[in-house]
Amino acid sequence: MSRREDHGLPRVEITDESLREGMQIEDASIDPQDKVRLLDALSAAGVPRLIVGSFVSPTWVPQMAQVEEVIAGFTPREGTTYTALALNARGAERRAELTEPYGPLTALPDVPRSTIHLCDVFVRRNTNKSQADEIAALPRIIAAAVERDVHEATVAINAAWGSNWLGPFTLEQRMAYAAHQYDAWTAAGIRVSTFWLGDPMSWNTPRALEETIAAFRDRWPEVERYHLHLHDARGTALLSFYQALRALSAEHVLGVDTAIGGMGGCPYCGNGRATRMIPTEDLVDLLHEEGVATGIDLDKLIEAAWLAEEVVGHELYGKVAKAGPRPRGAELYPMDMPFVESIEQAQHFRLGSSVYAGAPSPYKEPIRSPARDAVEAGLPVPLAVPAAVTEEK
Structure with a gap:
């Protein structure tokens, strides 16, 4: 009996990053009202979680200079979670001003997260910190969580599978950095509920995802949530996601970050727009074919993908918006x-x-x-x- 037949598939939680990860690598001159149009289209399609931008320095990410204008302009949809990224204290302050009851952003549960990048070069380029800084910050992050009396935490490993500057990383390295964080949280009496696995430089492969998930499940069977942030510069992200889907069971939750049309990329990783993301519409189509409910209207999502091309001014990278879903019944050609x-x-x-x-x-x-x-x-x-x-x- 197969794993799928024996255990079922995990519940999948899709987070669309079009307005953050996608727009941060597009032209800074895109009109905020066009971003609002796209955000509203994604909402109308029923995407359950939307990252609407990031509160970062406009000097280094000019695409986010008008994030408040975007947030002020969109129409929230009941049942959709809207949030934004903040990388420092000032950004968190700006975000807090736009969180309910003060604005349309959703107040999220207070689940603290610790992060270690396996690539010391990337984290220096991206946040002007070192891997050693991240490790040294762990006791301070945990102490703050204890002070707030929180009861669960997320352990994050970023650049988990490889680096454009250092080459591939091993399973042993992933396990060691995860264990260091996991042990510190549990020693403080805080349960680790989520493993967050990031891949900004597109080193993911299906085998590496399966190997990682299997090893983490064996070592920490009580952790029920996994979250993947996979980039697609080398065309393997959707394949890797599917392998992770099959490696988990019905008692798990699998979160995944996507972007409409597959747009996205980090200017610090060396691949620019070629970095890309899993196209939201392609993932939804795959999940529907596999019998996994998403609550998302694929037809409306496809229209959002075409709107996204209009907004950014160039062709995007998804497949389903170009060829359509598999036709059935009255939709047969x-x-x-x-x-x-x-x-x-x-x-x-x-x-x-x-x-x-x-x-x-x-x-x-x-x-x-x-x-x-x-x-x-x-x-x-x-x-x-x-x-x-x-x-x-």
């Missing part, structure tokens, strides 16, 4: 449709047959198919050869 060659013509699934009007067509007479007749009658596709018969012994 016309059998006599002409040649479809361009991305624009492929939009017939959402825009209708006018997009391929006048395209070459070699068919001299209408195509007929007994198999299609059966499908349209609600029957299974008939077998053209006899079913295989198992020989009795």
Whole structure:
């Protein structure tokens, strides 16, 4: 019996990072009102968690200079969680001013997080701190959590699988840095409820994700939540997510960060826009095909992906918005449709047959198919050869 049949799949929590991770690598001149349009479209699609921006220095991230204007302009949707990233005390103060009851951001549960980057070079480039600084800060973070009387914490490993400056990291390294944080939290009487695994430089592979999840589960079986922040510069992020999905069970929660169209990237990792994220629409399509409910309207999400291309002014990287979901029932393609060659013509699934009007067509007479007749009658596709018969012994 397979792991999936035996244990089921974990509950998946999608967090869309389009307005933060996505926009931070796009043109700084994008109008805040266009960002609001995109944010509202993602809300309307039913995306349950949205990161609406970050409170950071506009000197180094000018794309976030007008984050307050974006937050003031969007229309919150009931049932959606809206938050923003803050990397320092001043940023946290700005964010607090826009958190309920003072504004549209959602007040999140107070779950403290400690983080160690396996790549000392990346953390220096990204936050002007060293790995040693992160390790030294751990007692202070825990002491503050004890003072606030919190009862659970998140342990984060960032740049978990490799570095563009240092090369690959081992499972032993991941385990050692996780254990250092886990042991410190539990010694203070605070339960670790979540492992957060980040990959800013796109070193994830399916095997590495499976190996990591399996080892963490064996070592810390009581931790029920995992959260993945995977970048896709090398095209493996969705594959790696799927492997993690299969490595967990129904008693777990698997969080994952995505961005519409796959936009996203960090200017400090060396890959720029090529860093990319898992496209939200591609992930939702995959989960729906696997029988995992998301509560997200995929058709509206696809429209948001096309709006995102309009907002950023260039083609994005998702697949499902270009080809559409797998057609079924009334959505099956016309059998006599002409040649479809361009991305624009492929939009017939959402825009209708006018997009391929006048395209070459070699068919001299209408195509007929007994198999299609059966499908349209609600029957299974008939077998053209006899079913295989198992020989009795």
